[in-house]
Amino acid sequence: MVVGVIGLGLIGGSMAIDLKRRGFADRVLGVEADTVNAAAAEKIGLVDAVVPFDNLVEESDIVIIAVPVGTAVKMLPEILDKFQQIEGGEKKIVIDTCSTKGQIVRCVHYHPMRKCYVATHPMAGTEYSGPWAAMPNLYDGRACIFANTEESDPKAVHIVEKLYDALNMRPIYMNADNHDVHTAYVSHISHVTSFALALTVLDKEKDEKHIFDLASGGFSSTVRLAKSNADMWVPILSQNRDNVLQVIDTYIDKMKQFRDAIDEFDEDKIRDLISEANRIKKIIR
Amino acid sequence: MVVGVIGLGLIGGSMAIDLKRRGFADRVLGVEADTVNAAAAEKIGLVDAVVPFDNLVEESDIVIIAVPVGTAVKMLPEILDKFQQIEGGEKKIVIDTCSTKGQIVRCVHYHPMRKCYVATHPMAGTEYSGPWAAMPNLYDGRACIFANTEESDPKAVHIVEKLYDALNMRPIYMNADNHDVHTAYVSHISHVTSFALALTVLDKEKDEKHIFDLASGGFSSTVRLAKSNADMWVPILSQNRDNVLQVIDTYIDKMKQFRDAIDEFDEDKIRDLISEANRIKKIIR
Numbered sequence: 001m002v003v004g005v006i007g008l009g010l011i012g013g014s015m016a017i018d019l020k021r022r023g024f025a026d027r028v029l030g031v032e033a034d035t036v037n038a039a040a041a042e043k044i045g046l047v048d049a050v051v052p053f054d055n056l057v058e059e060s061d062i063v064i065i066a067v068p069v070g071t072a073v074k075m076l077p078e079i080l081d082k083f084q085q086i087e088g089g090e091k092k093i094v095i096d097t098c099s100t101k102g103q104i105v106r107c108v109h110y111h112p113m114r115k116c117y118v119a120t121h122p123m124a125g126t127e128y129s130g131p132w133a134a135m136p137n138l139y140d141g142r143a144c145i146f147a148n149t150e151e152s153d154p155k156a157v158h159i160v161e162k163l164y165d166a167l168n169m170r171p172i173y174m175n176a177d178n179h180d181v182h183t184a185y186v187s188h189i190s191h192v193t194s195f196a197l198a199l200t201v202l203d204k205e206k207d208e209k210h211i212f213d214l215a216s217g218g219f220s221s222t223v224r225l226a227k228s229n230a231d232m233w234v235p236i237l238s239q240n241r242d243n244v245l246q247v248i249d250t251y252i253d254k255m256k257q258f259r260d261a262i263d264e265f266d267e268d269k270i271r272d273l274i275s276e277a278n279r280i281k282k283i284i285r
Numbered sequence: 286m287v288v289g290v291i292g293l294g295l296i297g298g299s300m301a302i303d304l305k306r307r308g309f310a311d312r313v314l315g316v317e318a319d320t321v322n323a324a325a326a327e328k329i330g331l332v333d334a335v336v337p338f339d340n341l342v343e344e345s346d347i348v349i350i351a352v353p354v355g356t357a358v359k360m361l362p363e364i365l366d367k368f369q370q371i372e373g374g375e376k377k378i379v380i381d382t383c384s385t386k387g388q389i390v391r392c393v394h395y396h397p398m399r400k401c402y403v404a405t406h407p408m409a410g411t412e413y414s415g416p417w418a419a420m421p422n423l424y425d426g427r428a429c430i431f432a433n434t435e436e437s438d439p440k441a442v443h444i445v446e447k448l449y450d451a452l453n454m455r456p457i458y459m460n461a462d463n464h465d466v467h468t469a470y471v472s473h474i475s476h477v478t479s480f481a482l483a484l485t486v487l488d489k490e491k492d493e494k495h496i497f498d499l500a501s502g503g504f505s506s507t508v509r510l511a512k513s514n515a516d517m518w519v520p521i522l523s524q525n526r527d528n529v530l531q532v533i534d535t536y537i538d539k540m541k542q543f544r545d546a547i548d549e550f551d552e553d554k555i556r557d558l559i560s561e562a563n564r565i566k567k568i569i570r
Binding site: 123124125126127142143145170172182183185186187189190191192193194195196197198199200201202203204205208210211212213214215216217218219220221222223224225226227228229230233234235237238241244245247248249250251252254255256257258259262263265267270271273274275276277278279280281282283284 | 408409410411412427428430455457467468470471472474475476477478479480481482483484485486487488489490493495496497498499500501502503504505506507508509510511512513514515518519520522523526529530532533534535536537539540541542543544547548550552555556558559560561562563564565566567568569
């Protein structure tokens, strides 16, 4: 099996590493638009060869789109177009790894080669990016969402299930729009709250030495996601606008409840809010 | 040296473990108001003996107050009162470990035994609490703030510096009110943002299985502090009210900037906000 990975950053690079060394792929090809990253990916040895886009699409049995979702929604129809032109193209598969699914699924809904596409979201990552952030075992034990599989060829879905099985991921099947609602709550909002926390602290603490000296493990953990890459997160927040706005509004409302309780020295109310929040202990270990 | 630890939870228990095994204390006594926790602390062996409050104060060379700050502000003057009544009491030392320093320092400012008290804040912890959360090496490499040392006996300060040196902590000297401003930014706000995040997600995701299935490493990290104990955090937020309110207001303002940028599909503005937040990378590794 030849696997082609478009975008050799944290997500694509980590998939390339494990698909090759675990024997799912006999050969891994890569495409990387950034020339520095492309050279680094070759040097690190993430893929067997970095090749031009057209060659990758022609030579790969499975194409993995691992680029920011803004680019992915333009790239996916182009790849399906190429499948249509290639002899035996209907046997090829293309998947994406994007964190929002509604728009990308809609953009190829009427494409004649739609069945070759399987929409997935492997829910793993770190706050780092680029080929140097790629690592083995990134996906082990995490969930991978398959969206709208009824629109894909069942054989293609089956092969993609095997691909994620090689990455040790748990499959979860979901409608693309439900996916976007849930990820707004358990992923996208966390990034916004971290960005806002970093901005708040940077705004106040002009003397960065104080932040460094005083940052506890708790602060570091809470602000960790604020290191995340703008290229990835701008299109996610933009494409998942409606859901994210709804979560932000709920979140601001919760912050205001804390604000008012603290303002009024209402210790019973603060205690109620914290005790209620503590319920997360039972869910997240 | 006999060290007495009042409050055998995460903070006090972890100090007890390392002060004993690293040879700073020959004997460690403990006081614990909660009977279950007291029995557990003895069984785990956090201290050499759990004793009544008065015995601990009489027998210890250094008393460590490791209870929530609301209790600590009442306990500290009582301990200094007892020092006054005990022969040789002026040679004893009492320290606290609380996360807010303004009020506790003010509450004994005019106490005749004030010089026996050294105000400290060892900045370490986890989201867990109780004697079973205590662990060795908790404090290694972290910062310990000494507040208003000019009000303490220099000899007492010197001994307390040795105590924290045994815990491998870096001392930082600071005015109590400055401490409270800085910790509002680098510690207290992180807890409020995590509590609010947990409340938001719990509110929306009535089906807890979804949270469990979909929670990425990023969400877990950001929401980790929401597991923190109400007994500890209610008095901190209450005592540091003015600073915390100021930070929350700045924070809500930043969240609204994100909200408006997303609402208006203003990708340039979202990018600017994220890029600015990314500056935290240079400070927190």
